[in-house]
Amino acid sequence: SSSSAAPEVLLGFTGLAAGRGDSIQVPAGYTATAFVPWGTPLTGSLPPFADNGSNTGIEQEQQVGSHHDGIFFLAMDANVGGNNSEEGLLVMNHEYFDPDVLHANGPSLVNGKRPTDEVHKEVATHGVSVIHIKRTSGEWRVVEGSVFNRRITGATPMEIRGPAMGSAKMATKYSPSGTETRGTLNNCGSGLTPWNTYLAAEENWAGYFVNKDTTRPREHARYGVPSSNGRYSWEHAESGEDVYVRFDASTKGDHAHQDYRNEPNTFGWMVEIDPFRPESKPQKRTSLGRFGHEGVVFAPAVEGEPVVCYSGDDATYEYIYKFVSADNYHAATAGGHLLNHGVLYVARFDETGKGEWLPLDINDSGFVAKAAAAGVTFADQADVLINTRLAADIQGATKMDRPEWGTVHPQTGEVYFTLTNNSGRSTTDAANPRTNNTTGHIIRWREQADHTFEWDIFLLGGDVGTSTGDVTLTEANHFASPDGLWIDPRGVLWIQTDMSGSQQNAGPFGNNQMLAADPVTKEVRRFLIGPMDCEVTGVHTTPDLKTMFVNIQHPGDRSTPGNFTSHWPGGGTSRPRSATVIVTKNDGGIIGT
Numbered sequence: 295s296s297s298s299a300a301p302e303v304l305l306g307f308t309g310l311a312a313g314r315g316d317s318i319q320v321p322a323g324y325t326a327t328a329f330v331p332w333g334t335p336l337t338g339s340l341p342p343f344a345d346n347g348s349n350t351g352i353e354q355e356q357q358v359g360s361h362h363d364g365i366f367f368l369a370m371d372a373n374v375g376g377n378n379s380e381e382g383l384l385v386m387n388h389e390y391f392d393p394d395v396l397h398a399n400g401p402s403l404v405n406g407k408r409p410t411d412e413v414h415k416e417v418a419t420h421g422v423s424v425i426h427i428k429r430t431s432g433e434w435r436v437v438e439g440s441v442f443n444r445r446i447t448g449a450t451p452m453e454i455r456g457p458a459m460g461s462a463k464m465a466t467k468y469s470p471s472g473t474e475t476r477g478t479l480n481n482c483g484s485g486l487t488p489w490n491t492y493l494a495a496e497e498n499w500a501g502y503f504v505n506k507d508t509t510r511p512r513e514h515a516r517y518g519v520p521s522s523n524g525r526y527s528w529e530h531a532e533s534g535e536d537v538y539v540r541f542d543a544s545t546k547g548d549h550a551h552q553d554y555r556n557e558p559n560t561f562g563w564m565v566e567i568d569p570f571r572p573e574s575k576p577q578k579r580t581s582l583g584r585f586g587h588e589g590v591v592f593a594p595a596v597e598g599e600p601v602v603c604y605s606g607d608d609a610t611y612e613y614i615y616k617f618v619s620a621d622n623y624h625a626a627t628a629g630g631h632l633l634n635h636g637v638l639y640v641a642r643f644d645e646t647g648k649g650e651w652l653p654l655d656i657n658d659s660g661f662v663a664k665a666a667a668a669g670v671t672f673a674d675q676a677d678v679l680i681n682t683r684l685a686a687d688i689q690g691a692t693k694m695d696r697p698e699w700g701t702v703h704p705q706t707g708e709v710y711f712t713l714t715n716n717s718g719r720s721t722t723d724a725a726n727p728r729t730n731n732t733t734g735h736i737i738r739w740r741e742q743a744d745h746t747f748e749w750d751i752f753l754l755g756g757d758v759g760t761s762t763g764d765v766t767l768t769e770a771n772h773f774a775s776p777d778g779l780w781i782d783p784r785g786v787l788w789i790q791t792d793m794s795g796s797q798q799n800a801g802p803f804g805n806n807q808m809l810a811a812d813p814v815t816k817e818v819r820r821f822l823i824g825p826m827d828c829e830v831t832g833v834h835t836t837p838d839l840k841t842m843f844v845n846i847q848h849p850g851d852r853s854t855p856g857n858f859t860s861h862w863p864g865g866g867t868s869r870p871r872s873a874t875v876i877v878t879k880n881d882g883g884i885i886g887t
């Protein structure tokens with residue numbers, strides 16, 4: 295059993311009843327404290343957060359971004375094998391923003407133009423924060439002035455690496471050689487590599503762009519690049535600066551002369567960031583494919599064997615992928631270069647409880663034959679990867695109910711993935727067994743030889759009485775729309791939910807929450823409940839498992855200017871702010887016990 299390595303009981307806390315409310319709830323004997331909310335001064339001149347929404351774009355670039363998501367704590371001595379649990383780098387994603395909360399009076403569109411500083415602030419609130427933190431007298435604080443404190447935004451220069459580097463389809467006016475781009479967007483989940491770097495996922499990036507051409511190329515159309523205007527109309531920034539008009543990828547039209555037709559192709563990747571090297575440029579790892587990356591999770595690295603990681607594409611009827619490096623892992627020399635060469639596979643879940651990994655590889659004769667039979671041509675492996683979804687369609691992968699986070703059990707190697715929901719499903723298969731799947735499920739598999747695996751459904755989400763064979767949900771643990779997922783080193787499976795506002799309103803699940811599960815017994819208890827209209831997403835701990843970091847995203851996301859549906863964490867009449875929550879046990883013990 296997974297608990298054999300640990301003498302203490304796996305789940306020792308008293309679970310919470312579901313609830314609505316505008317505060318964080320944790321079990322008796324635990325304390326939760328908001329930390330580094332959106333707008334916390336981080337770099338440069340440390341501009342203070344203005345609760346009236348008046349911070350400028352330049353100020354936002356020096357502050358923690360909004361919509362906290364995937365998060366990891368890297369011990370300060372991680373690179374020398376240490377486990378410092380008092381000081382480290384907290385690295386987190388900032389997925390997006392609520393226009394009515396970010397700006398003093400909501401967003402403006404004047405004569406079809408966006409005020410440039412509003413656009414600047416919106417781009418700057420995206421991306422990643424690297425935050426040097428230290429625990430002093432029992433309290434976690436930001437180490438102000440640390441060289442490690444860093445903001446990466448939607449405009450930060452980045453390198454393109456792997457097979458799509460230098461492809462003609464990656465060439466832009468900014469980088470005619472197709473080797474660089476600017477920014478990362480809609481960073482949802484994240485992953486930690488075996489060499490202590492951070493991978494930020496680019497999820498719903500397509501909507502930031504526009505392509506007004508009558509015929510959009512497959513690498514835009516298959517991903518839903520809009521045809522009338524970008525989600526926030528950044529392409530209409532009043533200044534007409536290149537960094538904003540690039541979001542118009544049209545061949546003809548206002549910005550045709552800019553030639554950013556390929557700009558959307560430089561998004562949809564996993565971005566590697568080395569938090570311990572603040573001067574290093576982030577690198578987009580194109581080997582891992584281009585889709586709506588929810589996150590990435592690595593199997594434990596084994597000396598002398600390939601690196602293996604998994605990533606889900608969070609859209610209805612999209613797929614789960616696995617990357618296997620061509621080169622073997624050696625701790626002494628491991629680095630991002632291992633992610634530049636290898637094979638990307640996509641999962642087919644068969645009715646028998648078995649499944650197969652299907653290669654998306656132009657050197658694989660079976661794949662090439664299927665493409666030819668489908669009348670599809672790929673110029674090279676870069677073209678395959680830029681069109682990952684199409685390649686997966688051709689292989690006949692299983693269309694899933696929105697794959698979100700994954701996690702690998704540190705002892706058993708079993709892989710767990712959340713499938714958050716798919717209310718539109720009308721025909722089922724064994725791996726997606728419910729029509730109108732409004733509550734989602736968690737699937738798991740065990741790798742077998744010859745690129746096959748054995749799988750089962752770990753848990754179906756749903757109301758009281760929902761049964762997954764050997765376990766039935768109760769008032770103490772019913773849940774819906776599982777999203778964030780992490781198995782801690784003791785083997786506790788932490789499950790986070792992302793129910794929509796209407797699903798939370800309708801009940802019976804209360805606010806979004808985090809539950810803890812025993813992967814062996816399937817005992818599940820509710821551990822944390824978030825404030826109003828938030829999502830609970832991203833969880834990690836210090837190496838001693840005594841400080842837990844949980845992200846609260848978009849509290850009050852149904853707010854309108856001046857009418858906030860949450861005032862968390864500031865209380866009173868304050869603006870709602872995404873924030874990290876630090877959870878500790880009052881007796882100084884291990885979280886979950």
Ligand code: FEO
Pocket residue numbers: 389482483497588608698777
């Ligand atoms: Fe950003 Fe799929 O959640």
Ligand code: CA
Pocket residue numbers: 482483588698777778792831
């Ligand atoms: Ca998510």
Ligand code: CA
Pocket residue numbers: 698714777792
């Ligand atoms: Ca989600």
Ligand code: CA
Pocket residue numbers: 389829847
């Ligand atoms: Ca979200």
